[in-house]
Amino acid sequence: MVHPEQPAAETFIDVLIVEDDPRIAEINRRFIEQITGFRVCGVATDAEQAKLQLERLEPHLVLLDIYLPASSGLELLYHIRQHHRGTDAIMITAAREIEAVQEAIRSGAFDYLMKPLVFDRLKETMQRYAAFRRELIRLSDSSSIGQHDIDRLLSRLSDSTVSSDGAPMLPKGIDKLTLDKVSQAIYSIKDGMSADKIAKLIGISRSTSRRYLEYLVGLGVIEADLSYGIGRPERVYRSRNADDRH
Amino acid sequence: MVHPEQPAAETFIDVLIVEDDPRIAEINRRFIEQITGFRVCGVATDAEQAKLQLERLEPHLVLLDIYLPASSGLELLYHIRQHHRGTDAIMITAAREIEAVQEAIRSGAFDYLMKPLVFDRLKETMQRYAAFRRELIRLSDSSSIGQHDIDRLLSRLSDSTVSSDGAPMLPKGIDKLTLDKVSQAIYSIKDGMSADKIAKLIGISRSTSRRYLEYLVGLGVIEADLSYGIGRPERVYRSRNADDRH
DNA sequence: TTCGTTTTGTTCATTTTGTTCACGGGCACT
DNA sequence: AGTGCCCGTGAACAAAATGAACAAAACGAA
CATH class of the missing domain: 3.40.50.2300 (Response regulator)
Structure with missing residues (x-):
C-alpha cells in the first residue's frame, strides 16, 4: 500500500x-x-x-x-x-x-x-x-x-556466515547439497509450505527438512508463519521476497 | 567469608x-x-x-x-x-x-x-x-x-550466539509468532477490542486470542476494561499507552 | 429475587512441533 | 585395504499449541 x-x-x-x-x-x-x-x-x-x-x-x-x-x-x-x-x-x-x-x-x-x-x-x-x-x-x-x-x-547485515576465503561456512548438521535443494524448493513456490510438504517434495524426512528451513529462517532468508486449525498450528515457510502486497 | x-x-x-x-x-x-x-x-x-x-x-x-x-x-x-x-x-x-x-x-x-x-x-x-x-x-x-x-x-560483539533465537523461554502455551500477531493487532488499533474481535482479525480462535491477551495483561503491557450490555459484560483490551483520555 | 441472555474461563482431544539418538555412509589416516 | 572417527539423516517419542465444547459467571429485565 x-x-x-x-x-x-x-x-x-x-x-x-x-x-x-x-x-x-x-x-x-x-x-x-x-x-x-x-x-x-x-x-x-x-x-x-x-x-x-x-x-x-x-x-x-x-x-x-x-x-x-x-x-x-x-x-x-x-x-x-x-x-x-x-x-x-x-x-x-x-x-x-x-x-x-x-x-x-x-x-x-x-x-x-x-x-x-x-x-x-x-x-x-x-x-x-x-x-x-x-x-x-x-x-x-x-x-x-x-x-x-x-x-x-x-548487525549492519554483516555476513558472518561467510568465512574469510569466501566459502560459506555451514554449521554442524547442515550439508551444502541438501541446503541447495531446500532453498531451491522454497524459492520455486509462491505460497508458503509446511516442513512436511517440502520434505515430501524433495524426498527427505520432515526432521531434516525442518532443520534446514529453520536454519534459513535464522539467516533471515525465509520467514515462518503459522497456519491455524484444529490441533497445534502448522508452521509454514515462505521466501521473504514474495510480494504479497497490492 | x-x-x-x-x-x-x-x-x-x-x-x-x-x-x-x-x-x-x-x-x-x-x-x-x-x-x-x-x-x-x-x-x-x-x-x-x-x-x-x-x-x-x-x-x-x-x-x-x-x-x-x-x-x-x-x-x-x-x-x-x-x-x-x-x-x-x-x-x-x-x-x-x-x-x-x-x-x-x-x-x-x-x-x-x-x-x-x-x-x-x-x-x-x-x-x-x-x-x-x-x-x-x-x-x-x-x-x-x-x-x-x-x-x-x-558488530556489538554479537558473535556469542545466533541472535534472537537462542532460547526465548516464553511460558507454556505462548508461541512467539502468535504473540507477535496479537501484539501487533492490539497496537495497531486505537480503540479497545474484545478477544473475539481480535481472534477474527488474526484468524485464530477466541480461546487462543484470550490466552495471549491475558498474558499481555499479566505483563502489564496492555490493560483490560469492561463493556456493559445485556448479558455478561464484555472484556475489552487496549494498549496501555493509547489512553490519552485524561 | 429470579430468570434469560451473553460472555467468560477452563478442560481436553487433536494435531503438529521439536528433540533425541541409533544408524550408516564417507573420509582420513594408517 | 583396513579401521576408526566424524557427521548428516530420519524414525520414534515427548512436549506443545490450538480450538471445540461446556460449565460457571455477570449482567439487565421483570
Whole structure:
C-alpha cells in the first residue's frame, strides 16, 4: 500500500565524499562510481563545504574522510546527526585513538574504516550499506516488523556466515547439497509450505527438512508463519521476497 | 567469608532505568540486578526525571523503556547523545514503526528490544554490552588499535550466539509468532477490542486470542476494561499507552 | 429475587512441533 | 585395504499449541 514516490531516484544511493586531500577525494570518487547502485553527488574538501552540500544535495550517505585529531571529523558527524537525520555516515580516518572510534560508534556511524584504505574492505562496506538500505525500504512497506528484523538491521547485515576465503561456512548438521535443494524448493513456490510438504517434495524426512528451513529462517532468508486449525498450528515457510502486497 | 568484597566501584556497570510504568520498572530493576556486573543506580518514570538523574548519576547505560509514538523516547535519546556522550542506551519499546527503529539505530542505540520483553533476550543484550564495555576499556590501555578491533566493536560483539533465537523461554502455551500477531493487532488499533474481535482479525480462535491477551495483561503491557450490555459484560483490551483520555 | 441472555474461563482431544539418538555412509589416516 | 572417527539423516517419542465444547459467571429485565 505504500508506494508513494521515488521509483527511479531511489535506485541510486547518493554519496557525498568529504576528504581534505583533493587527489584522494578524486580517487575515492572513481572507486565509488564503479560500484553499482552508488552515485557520487558531491565532493567537499572541508567542513564548511560539507555542510553546504549536505543542505543542497541531501545525500543518503556521507563518506567522512576528513583528517581529525579528534576534532572536525567528529564535529561534522554530530552536525549530520542533528540536522540531517536521514543521512548515514561511514568514517574513513587515520585516527587511531579509541576515543574517536567510540564517539563515532555512539553517533551511529555505519562503519569506521582506518587509513590506509583497503579498497576491498570499502567495497564490502558499501555493499553492506546498500543491503541495509534495501532492508529499510522493504520494512517500510511491510506492515509488521519483528525483533528479528531489528536484529538484522543493527548487525549492519554483516555476513558472518561467510568465512574469510569466501566459502560459506555451514554449521554442524547442515550439508551444502541438501541446503541447495531446500532453498531451491522454497524459492520455486509462491505460497508458503509446511516442513512436511517440502520434505515430501524433495524426498527427505520432515526432521531434516525442518532443520534446514529453520536454519534459513535464522539467516533471515525465509520467514515462518503459522497456519491455524484444529490441533497445534502448522508452521509454514515462505521466501521473504514474495510480494504479497497490492 | 566465601566471597571477598567487590574490589572497586568501577567493576560495576551503572544502569539507569527509564520506564513510565513503575511496576514494570520495578520488575526490570530486579532482573537487571540479578545479572552479575550490573547495578541499577536509578529509576526514572518520565523524561524530566530522567534528565535530572542523568546529570546526577552519570550512568554508563540507560535502559530506555518509555512509550514513544515517535516522540519522547527518541527525544530523550537525542538528549543523551548531545549532553552525555559517554552514556549508552538500550531501547525497550512497543513502537513497531520502522521509523522509530531507524532513528534509534542512527542515534547509536546499542540495541533495540521490542515489548513484550523476552527476558532471556534482555540478558543476552546486557552481557553483550558488558563485553563491549570491557573491550572499550581494554583498547583504551593499548597504544594502537586496528581495523579488526573496530569491526568487533561495531558488530556489538554479537558473535556469542545466533541472535534472537537462542532460547526465548516464553511460558507454556505462548508461541512467539502468535504473540507477535496479537501484539501487533492490539497496537495497531486505537480503540479497545474484545478477544473475539481480535481472534477474527488474526484468524485464530477466541480461546487462543484470550490466552495471549491475558498474558499481555499479566505483563502489564496492555490493560483490560469492561463493556456493559445485556448479558455478561464484555472484556475489552487496549494498549496501555493509547489512553490519552485524561 | 429470579430468570434469560451473553460472555467468560477452563478442560481436553487433536494435531503438529521439536528433540533425541541409533544408524550408516564417507573420509582420513594408517 | 583396513579401521576408526566424524557427521548428516530420519524414525520414534515427548512436549506443545490450538480450538471445540461446556460449565460457571455477570449482567439487565421483570
